[in-house]
Amino acid sequence: MLLSATNAVKAKLINLWVVFDAIRMNGGISRSGIADETGLSKQASSDLVDELIAMQFVRETKPSGRRVGKPPTPLAIDPDGAFSLGFHVDVGQMSAIAVNLAGDVLHREDHALNDLEPHHAVIQLELAARRLLASARIPDERFLGIGLATPGPFAVKGLSPPRLPGWDGIALRDLLREATGYNVSLANDGQCAIIAEWRFGASARRLTNFVYVYFGIGVGSGVMVHSAAFGGASGNAGELGHLTVVPGGHDCICGKSGCLETYVSVDSAMRHLSTRGIEVQTMAEFAEHVGPADPVIADWITQGVEPLRNGLNAVENLFDPQSIMIGGNAPDWLIDTFMERVEPLLPSVGRVERTLPRLMKSELGADAVARGAAVLPLLATLNPLYRELNPYV
Ligand SMILES: [Zn+2]
Structure with a gap:
């Protein structure tokens, strides 16, 4: 080409x-x-x-x-110069926000979302969109569109995000576009989280090259290259969860074994708990019932430290980032514990003389994904580099 x-x-x-x-x-x-x-x-x-x-x-x-x-x-x-909506759709829940051009959140809705089959989920999303447009009084001629963040990967045969068998984020995006008549831009949760930190985070807003590692039900990442979020050929760039970190390790849904996601995602924690007779099905249940003092979880974290260290080492050597930001919608204690335990990091190009730490904690927390999603319509409208680097604008 x-x-x-x-x-x-x-x-x-x-x-x-x-x-x-x-x-x-x-x-x-x-x-x-x-x-x-x-x-x-x-x-x-x-x-x-x-x-x-x-x-x-x-x-x-x-x-x-x-x-x-x-x-x-x-x-x-001009904050009132344009408006957009951001949707963060995930296993069991969705958040929807209306924002102005400055990124101020004007209205928000959070709902349980138990049926993610795209034809069913789109009904709830469309209703939320209509309510937000009305309550934020967004004039049609100033509305840029909807940004949709969902777990990845997209359109990889036989490979769905954990706990979302047969998931099709692209179908949801197309259905939402049809139902509302608005432009809908799609990116995965890690890519949206990095966009939000880059635009609104106190530490990351002046960074131009960095990586965001996203801990949720799965594990993903967002990659910012010269101030543009990099989506890859099929929107799946940064699918860090399927990096092999333990040769011959745990079986993964992707068909390999030893993938990072099978060691440090909330899905892998839930599987580990299940083998000990403790059943936890959703992120909300996990956050409510599980804590760092739980010996079953302490054991699982210990097993995850070395795989995570290997994963972060690959990220540093591949991208030479100014820093790696760690965040996601996993509970804070889980992210904090992994950040603490993963030190010391392995030798890599990250040892170059530097002003920023090799690892930084996300500042926007779980809200980053919806806020980043709400930026997608602006990038799709005004940033030609974003359009070039991302397929689902
Ligand atoms: Zn895998």
């Missing part, structure tokens, strides 16, 4: 995103400040600002303080 050419139109679209992001990252920046920040000429950056103002994504604000001469006009993202 030929590489796609960078023509003037595409270069302009990329620059439009760069200017938008410079304003987002530096609220109150002036036109000449954007030129300094981005390396664009003053004229080019000013023209792009005008375009973003015409789109109502950016507005001019009042200069503060007194000074001699005409002060530069500060620019800011």
Whole structure:
């Protein structure tokens, strides 16, 4: 396949995103400040600002303080310039949020979702979408669309996320698009979590190359390459759960043995508990009934430490990230315990002289996935790099 050419139109679209992001990252920046920040000429950056103002994504604000001469006009993202919805669909539960262009959560709904068969689940999702659009009073002409986060992988024959046999996230996305008439962008939970940390996290918002390892029912990851979340050829990039970390180890649903997911996911904890006669079926039950002091769980964690160490070592050597962020919707104590026990990390390129720790804890917690999902429509609309790196925009 030929590489796609960078023509003037595409270069302009990329620059439009760069200017938008410079304003987002530096609220109150002036036109000449954007030129300094981005390396664009003053004229080019000013023209792009005008375009973003015409789109109502950016507005001019009042200069503060007194000074001699005409002060530069500060620019800011216009929060009411656009809106989107974010859905996080997972085994047994869903969260749905309505956000404005600044990413502020205007309304949210959380529901049990016990039947994830796409034709059934879409009914609940559509109703939630309609309610959120009404309660947040989102005008149709300012609505960018819906971002949908679900467990992966997508469309791999015979391989479904743990506890979701026959799962088809792409079918749910297509059905939701049909039912609502809106554009629906799809990405997996790890990819959405990293997008949220990169946009809203206090520590990660200035990172450009990092990896997010997501602990949930399964284990996945999101990869940020030069400020663009990388989806891969089929939206399945970062499927870390199926990395072999223990040759000849536990059997995995993917047909291999020794995959990381069979050691450190909540699904693997539930299986381990089940072999000891303790039945836990959902994340909510797990969070409520299981704790770090439980000797059965302590034993399971001990077995998972070395496989996790191997998995993180592969991530460091493959991607050379500024840091690896650890998070997910698994209970906090589980994430904290693994982060503590996995040290010391194995030798890797991560030993380069560095300013950030090799591992960081997620700051947005379990909410990251819905918030990241809500950013997908903006990326699909305004960021050509995201469209290139992700198949389900
Ligand atoms: Zn596997």
